[in-house]
Amino acid sequence: MTHDIETRLTELGITLPDAPAPAANYVPYVITGNTVYVSGQISNGPDGLIKGKLGDDMSVEAGAEAAKSCAISLLAQVKAACGGDLSRLTRVVKLTAFVNSTAEFTDQPKVVNGASDFLVEVAGDAGRHARSAVSAASLPMGVAVEIEGIFEIS
Incomplete structure (x- = not known):
């Protein structure tokens, strides 16, 4: 990959956290x-x-920041996997x-853009991806966003 993700993260002032440990009986990633x-x-x-419910007590902008935090954790997991x-x-x-x-909220894609935009910003064209952005009536511990990912590695 010609785009150095670590350098870009540094330029953006972002330090990846340690890869979060699983909260239940599963593994954080699987390599096949x-x-x-x-x-x-x-x-x-x-x-x-980062807790909240979009369409109730959280703005789209705050939701996009929550989604970006998920993308940062996804990269931390990929780094651990590598x-x-x-x-x-x-x-x-x-x-x-x-x-x-909420049932009335329909801007899930705008929220998830926080993750998508971040991944393209740090990985360039290699960060462009397919995706789904769906509503959930509730998420674990009341968090605003949860994202899973599929990544290709060398």
């Missing part, structure tokens, strides 16, 4: 061939869980995103 399947990452920031070498990431393949939202 050159594909890494990363379990759902919940919205979490420096001050703890033995600490994020340069092995060759493609973001697909994201499946769940947005904690």
